[in-house]
Amino acid sequence: MGSVALAVTEGMLHFELSVAYEVFDAAPDGVTVPWYDLEVCGTDAVRVGRFQLEPDHALDRLRHADTVIVPGWADIDVEPPADLVAAVRAAHEAGARVASLCTGAFVLAAAGLLDGRRATTHWAHTDVLAARYPRVEVDPDVLYVDNGSVLTSAGKAAALDLCLHLVRLDHGSSVANAVARRLVVPPHRAGGQAQFVTAPVPVRDNHPLEALLPWVIERLDEPLTVEDLARQARLSSRHLGRHFRAATGTTPLQWLLTQRIRRAQELLETTDGSIDAIAAATGMGTATTLRRHFNRTVGVPPDTYRRTFRTRPLGRRFFI
Incomplete structure (x- = not known):
């Protein structure tokens, strides 16, 4: 509601910028509520990804906006521009609602807006x-x-989740749902980032775990113990734990559980197997055990995950 200003400067990510522009630029067909007055504010001509962008106004215009959106910041290893940080801080002090998309959180943090607050980023x-x-x-x-x-x-698609949330706050669920339908996305997604994070298997030549990890992956349906893994690797359980911690940052049992959950994700995406069958195939034993660990790790129940990520024939369409 009111004016929305996109704060842009060199180094912004074009995906997040485009998401915000798409949501706030024009109302969907059939929506008659007063829509946002969208402005792009930044330095002179800026390069966003591979695109050259001409802002509508300078950064000092941000303090006149009702809502300021800070898109993702490409290089988190360098400090964001001081003029951007100062303009975002001034906008918030003037009463603007300030939202960051993806790594735009680094700009808000540099401005001091996240001190003492809960926040997230990619x-x-x-x-x-x-x-x-x-x-x-x-x-x-x-x-x-x-x-x-x-x-x-x-990160990335979660920028759209937040933009829809802002529309929902300003105009209600029916309008936010209309925006979501236009964009062909769900109006609200359950769960958190964990459901989108894969668990890569680290394998290096001559590493003590080099042969062990593939061996475990092929036997996830078996009731493996730490002792089983240590015996296969020809290590003591203590030394096995040290190697796991150095290579994966976690314990053998936690790594094994992560691989079981990842296998369950794959089976939920690609098969019609029941939760009981998937529990057996991943060494979880029972559907109750699978549901408990899956919900705790991924953030959503297996059935919800399947509905979200289910792969169908005919071009691998995803139904959400």
Whole structure:
């Protein structure tokens, strides 16, 4: 409602910028409520991805907006521009609602807007955000966080989740649903970022676990123990634990559980097997055990995950 300003400068990510522009630029057909007055604010001509962009106004225009959107920031290893940080801070002090998309959270953190607040960003960068800004309570497991006047979203598609959330706050669910239908996306997604994070298997030549990890992956349906893994690797359980911690950052049992969950995700996506059958195929034993671990790890129940990621024939269409 009111005016929305997109804060852009060199180094912004074009996907998040495009998402915000698509949502706030024009109302869907049939929606008659007053729509947003969208402005693009930035330095002179800026390069966003491979595109050259001419902003409508300078950054100082942000303080006149009702809502300021800060798209993703490409290079988190460098500090965001001081003029952008100052303009975002000034906009918030003037009463604007400020939202970041993906790594735009680094801009908000640099402006001090996240101090003492819960926030999120793309799962691949949450550790960096937490280390660089220790006063921020970083939550890596959610799609977005709403603190009222300050909001942050996780990576990429979660930017759309947050933009739809803002429309829902301003105009209600029916209007947000209309925007979602136009974009052919769900109006609200359950769960958090964990459901979108794969678990790669680290394999290096001559590593003590090099042969063990593929061996385990082929036997996920078996009731493997740490002792079984240590025996196969010809290591003591203690040394096995050390190698696992160094290679994967976790314990053998936690790594094994992660692989079982990942296999369950694949089976939910690609087969019609029952939850009981998938529990047996992944070494979980029972559907109850699978549901408990799956919900705790992924953030949604197996049935919800299947509905979201189910792969069908005819061009691998995804039904949500």
